[in-house]
Amino acid sequence: MAENHILAVNELGKAYVTNDTRAEILDGVDFVVDTGEFVCVVGPSGSGKTTLLKCIAGLIPPSSGRVVFEGETVTEPPAKLAVIFQDYSRSLLPWMTVEKNVELPLHKAKFPKAERPAIIAEALANVGLAGKGKLHPWEMSGGMQQRAAIARGLAYQPDVLLMDEPFAAVDAQTRIELEDLVLEMSRRLKMTVLFVTHDIDEAVYMGDRVIVLSGAPAKVARDIAVDLPPERHQLHTKNLPRYGELRAEVFELIQQAKRPVTQNVGVVRA
């Protein structure tokens, strides 16, 4: 039952209406996330991943179905749910130091002032930015800025962290470091994470499960349990034969999702 899960997405539908044109983006998306799980969502570009995440975060209303977070139907952004977007350069305020940026949600959530410095220091230390709190975002590299955005998301101790292609804007080396940082933190802090990415390798490498979205309008094409050893390693894990099989399975599903609907129907009939 939905109440046993920290997050339940029930038959979620979303359509955008612009100039009398109705575009169905999501249609009956249905899955649950248990406490402590790391769940990745993948799908082709434009399949509705960000739309799904915005509905889950209470930033936009669904057209049908519902999202249940900690037993309550989501109608506005829940206090115990944090979102980290791809574009750190727009999510951090450039005129504020990093520690002031991290403090913002604490201020909003009315954390006592006396407790904030310790919480901010811990959040920055968690992402490898100890002692960097006095810098402004523009004095930091892209990877450091995204670490700061993650620290801000973590500082107010959300129960669920939603991440929308958080590493899409950083270079490949930084991306690998951030993947391992987020994995390590999610284990250590026992966080529940829903991680949206278009990168198949990233999804299989990081997830306990990978949810693959079908093409428009999107549904869950497959919900795959990633039966790899829980401790992930950029080289060892990716060299496992099972990793290759999972990767191929997700790749095939995404290729299928990219085909026009008529072609997909053809595939089903064949």
Ligand SMILES: Nc1ncnc2c1ncn2[C@@H]1O[C@H](COP(=O)(O)OP(=O)(O)OP(=O)(O)O)[C@@H](O)[C@H]1O
């Ligand atoms: N506010 C909006 N109004 C109208 N259409 C929108 C709006 N937001 C998104 N769309 C459309 O909905 C579809 C899905 O967009 P969305 O950003 O959710 O997909 P995505 O899978 O996250 O894409 P990408 O992988 O490229 O980031 C796209 O066709 C997009 O143009």
